[in-house]
Amino acid sequence: MAKTVKLTAPLTEQDVLQLNIGDTVLVSGVIYTARDAAHKRLVDLLAAGEPLPMDLEGQIMYYVGPSPAPPGRVIGAAGPTTSYRMDSYAPILIKLGLKAMIGKGKRGVEVIEAMKAHKAVYLGATGGAGALISQRIKAAEVIAFPELGPEAVHRLEVEDFPTMVINDCQGHDLYEHGVREYRRTTAR
């Protein structure tokens, strides 16, 4: 039976071990943004033996490139981007202590295996609900790679940021379960 869990980032191993696919997770605390170009930069830094702009231990990475903050707001629209484009980078970050990723869409086998091995989870946020989601972001600050514009790494303070567990630490996949229930075709 799916449950609702409130978690505050950074996360502990215990925080993620209790999660099952379909659970609602309301995230509070500090999370970091990174999408395609920022991931490449992070992995390049690691390859060069240089320090990252954040300590990854227990952190949550949010795959998003927000729109600019309109006057009087901390951020613009800020919904998730499609996660598979980060699949080649994610296992490297998971090994270094990343405990959760927030995005949308399917993950590759290599990411699911890394989540199982190092106890991490993949959380889905509603794609295309950028205006709605932005209301749960209380503060935003660019902390690295400002030249990347929307792809810069932001430090976000969030409150009850709504997500759902898509992949848990046991390797289950909510997308597969959900679709099986409603599928009426034998195509493919």
Add this chain to the structure above:
Amino acid sequence: MRQIEVAQVTQAVKAAAIAANYEPGADLLAALARGAETEESPSGKEIFRQLLENARIAKEERIPMCQDCGLAVVFAEMGQDVHLVGGDFDQAINAGIRQGYGEGHLRKSLCHPLTRANTGDNTPAVIHTEIVPGDRLKLTVVPKGGGSENMSRLFMLKPADGLAGIKEKVVLTVEEAGPNPCPPIIVGVGIGGNFERAALLAKKSLLRELGQANPDPEVAAIERQLLAEVNDLGIGPQGLGGRITAMAVHVLMQPCHIASLPVAVNIQCHASRHQEVVL
């Protein structure tokens, strides 16, 4: 000849780019409301409710519907009795995009394909210009998200593949896309023409009012069959499982070479944005 100042084009494109990102169309809102009513899966129903709330916030609180404010596709239908004066037409369109994305606090999502350096102002737009009878200029600004565009496909089928082959490829494209392109989606299908025309037909089909059938009954029947087959996949809103994977399938068809059967599938996320202005 009727003269139109290109400065008017810039103003029109700028206003349309902003409106498209902040003001969901009545057809989209109606489809989302219908989905909230009819979707059987509880999580799918909840997604439709969230999307309706998202649309309300976008309009009333002035936050773009989606952070991906799109690559700006601009369709121009230029009356052959129009004479544009005061500058370069494409530059005027791009100036409108630059101003709209700047002043409208929209995300700039264009970059160099290799260095990935952002162009900084969301230009260049992808502009399709057609010459039509009359003395009007119709401009349609279509901000197109990258996530759904990435899931789009082009197939050069054999004539022997026929309608069954077309259906198989459309369903396959939606199946492989799964949760990635932000379902509930709209599926644009271009059949015929050639390599580039099929893709353009697929994109153009997305401009049609959401869910309105193709006026040709033969094509409308294909749209109905495709919608049913796509929704039998069970992908559902956000891929969480459900009856409504696609809110509509739009098809445009035209003759092709005797050797060919080109089929393009352009996936449109639920944030279907387009604004039309006639000068």
